[in-house]
Amino acid sequence: MAEHRLSLAINGRERLLEKRLVPFSMPAELPAAGNGQARLGSVAIVGLGYVGLPTALALLGSAAQITGFDVSEDRLRAIETGDVDLSDLDVARLEKASGDDSFRLTSDSAALAEADAVIVCVPTPVDENHLPNLSALRSACQTVVAHAHPGQTVILTSTSFVGTTRQLLAEPLHTRGLVAGTDVYVAFSPERIDPGNADHLQRETPRVVGGATTQCALRAARVIGQLTDSVYLVSSPEAAELTKLYENIFRAVTLALANEFSDVCGTLGLDPIEVTLAAATKPYGFLAAFPGPGVGGHCIPCDPHYLLWQLHGRNRPTPLIEQAMQSIHARPARVVERAAEVLAADGRALGGAKVMVVGVSYKAGVSDVRESPALLIIDGLARRGVDVGYHDSLVPVVATPEGSLHSVAAPTGADWDLAIIHVVHPDADYTWVRDCPRVLDATYLFEGLLDSPVQRSVV
Ligand SMILES: NC(=O)c1ccc[n+]([C@@H]2O[C@H](COP(=O)([O-])OP(=O)(O)OC[C@H]3O[C@@H](n4cnc5c(N)ncnc54)[C@H](O)[C@@H]3O)[C@@H](O)[C@H]2O)c1
The missing domain is CATH 3.40.50.720 (NAD(P)-binding Rossmann-like Domain)
Structure with a gap:
């Protein structure tokens, strides 16, 4: 795994990470990357949207079989015809995938039963009252649980409340007689994809994995480790779930502050961009956020x-x-x-x-x-x-x-x-x-x- 140094606001704090955050190393028994041999067996992606489709494409060459499952026939058709919003890199990957037998798209959930690992990337929006709409997530998890088999690794990547992975995956799997850590491997790994941003590619963006047990975390990290060069293990799915919420809450708070600060600058007759850029010359303790018309997308406002x-x-x-x-x-x-x-x-x-x-x-x-x-x-x-x-x-x-x-x-x-x-x-x-x-x-x-x-x- 590539060395990745965590950037912390205060120099020298890295020592505090000991025993809290474990950098994951790919086990030696797995084939090395780039030797023409797939490292993983079959991987199914549930939900082929802004996150799921690039995730499926990023596994090309790393998994022997990639199955993209989506409930929307329209979405599957759009992917098949290339009528989808993707980075240039992923457009090229999609073209390559369309002639590749190891990549298939389906709306038949039975295909999940054939997968060694399942990655869930379905939407988690809010309704008009800003309350979580969990319908897609509940439905996707029910489908995954229904088709799970012993030995399978199930990784939830959709952003959600703390406890989702246990409530919607580990516990229902247990009810089916599949115990996490023994029969199946269940983990949460928050997605950090940034559509439209070529500066932060998936491979270069570290991922966090929290498993229901240590074995769950290690199995999930082997899969996520095919998408990125750096994986960090945390102690539980809950820690990983809250990590994602903290990241996006941090962004929401800084954007709200940037907007408020631009109003302050307006009142004082100053240019908010000049002031923000000047503050950003400080090499520690300040992270620039810029004012705007509001905040959109599927993440920060939700x-x-x-x-x-x-x-x-x-x-x-x-x-x-x-x-x-x-x-x-x-x-x-x-x-x-x-x-x-x-x-x-x-x-x-x-x-x-x-x-x-x-x-x-x-x-x-x-x-x-x-x-x-x-x-x-x-x-x-x-x-x-x-x-x-x-x-x-x-x-x-x-x-x-x-x-x-x-x-x-x-x-x-x-x-x-x-x-x-x-x-x-x-x-x-x-x-x-x-x-x-x-x-x-x-x-x-x-x-x-x-x-x-x-x-x-x-x-
Ligand atoms: N879009 C982003 O920039 C981004 C970044 C990081 C994290 N996330 C998180 O990733 C998750 C997915 O977001 P997205 O933007 O890819 O969503 P999306 O709406 O673009 O795509 C979701 C896909 O899931 C499919 N789907 C819905 N219910 C399903 C089900 N039961 N079974 C199978 N497929 C189903 C939909 O048809 C759709 O194609 C969300 O939790 C989001 O918060 C998104």
Whole structure:
């Protein structure tokens, strides 16, 4: 295994890791990587979404048989035709996989019974009240338990509340007569994939594994160790589950703080990006987060609610996390308010104005609009009587409360009273924005993207 040095905020603290975090080394009896021989037998991936599909593709060559199982026929068809949102590396892998007998896709859950190892990557969203929606996870775990056999390794990777792995996998398996650590091997290993980010590849991103027993952790680490060069073992699935929640809560809190700090900078007449970059020159104890229009995607706006939900009624207040989530959810409304202020500065009312939202996916370089702040901004503008349009080269249509809205394919800046920059995709053409009379830059970074500066306001 490659050496990976943990970066801690305070130099020298690495010593504290002894006996708490165990770097995993691949056992010598497994074939070495790159010798043409697969290290693993058959591996099944349950749920082929943003996480599951790249995970399945990353196992090409490492597992003798890879089975991708998904309940959605539409998703399977999209994968077969290559109509999926993947990095360039994974597009190439998918092309390779389509002619490879060791890679198969199925909606038949019976295929799970043939696997030596099963990795579960199904969605764990929240509902409109920010309460966990566990239906996909429960259903996937029931399917996995029903098809499990002695000797199988089952690894849950979906983010969830603490105790999920035992409740939904180890205990039902036990009821079936399969004891974790003896008959089957059950573990949790949080996923750390970052779609659209080529700087942090799966192989270079360390993974954490927590098993129901030590044997469970070791068996699971052999599988996860094919996806990444560094695996760390923790003492239990619960420790691994909370690790993932902590990571994403940390991100939620820092993003909420970055947004609040940008408001502080606005009040004091300072540039939040300049201040953030200057603070980030400190080589320890500060991690830069940048303000924006809100926080989207399947993780940060959802995952912290799994912990808040779990702690509710336990007399364990978590005001910081609760406040961060409230701030995150309130941010798109703040963007709408700023749009009204920018127009009002020119004596224009928001109602009746033509406003173009630039970029609607939740982050740059992806077409995923789940929990995207843009959807709330579009809805908030429409409710205020705005004639709202959007342009996104990666997202042709979005659902709205009224039905759907299509991307304006080739917008003309002068047609709009205001452009709100929500997200900017790499290599997309934004020169037309120069002709908009007003620009509200919710990314805070738009100015540097054009050759000549635009007149813009920030949130
Ligand atoms: N997307 C990310 O950036 C990311 C990053 C890290 C962790 N995660 C976590 O990984 C998990 C998966 O997220 P995702 O973004 O890949 O979800 P996704 O919605 O993109 O994909 C999930 C897939 O699972 C399938 N599915 C649903 N129920 C199923 C079932 N019962 N059996 C088989 N397949 C089923 C769906 O059809 C879909 O294709 C979540 O817990 C998420 O929090 C996501």
